[in-house]
Amino acid sequence: MSQTEGTPKTCPKCGASYTCYSNTNKTCWCNNFQIKTENLKVLADKYNGCLCPDCLSIYAEKRK
Secondary structure, eight states, rough: OOOTTTEEEEEETTTEEEEEEEEESSSHHHHHHHEEEEHHHHHHHSSSOOHHHHHHHHEEEEEE
C-alpha cells in the first residue's frame, strides 16, 4: 500500500464501507469534523474503531 492509498474499513455502527486515510500522507475526511470531548468518550465506549462519515457526523460538528 502506498502512502496515498486509504484503508478500506467497515463502520461498526451501521456496517457501511468507507476509506480511512489517517495512516497516509493525505488528510483524512474525518479531520473535517470537530468532536467534543464528551462525544469522544461515548464513541470510545460504544465502538471499536472509526465510524463512517454519516455516523461520525451524528457525534461531531463540521469544521468551517
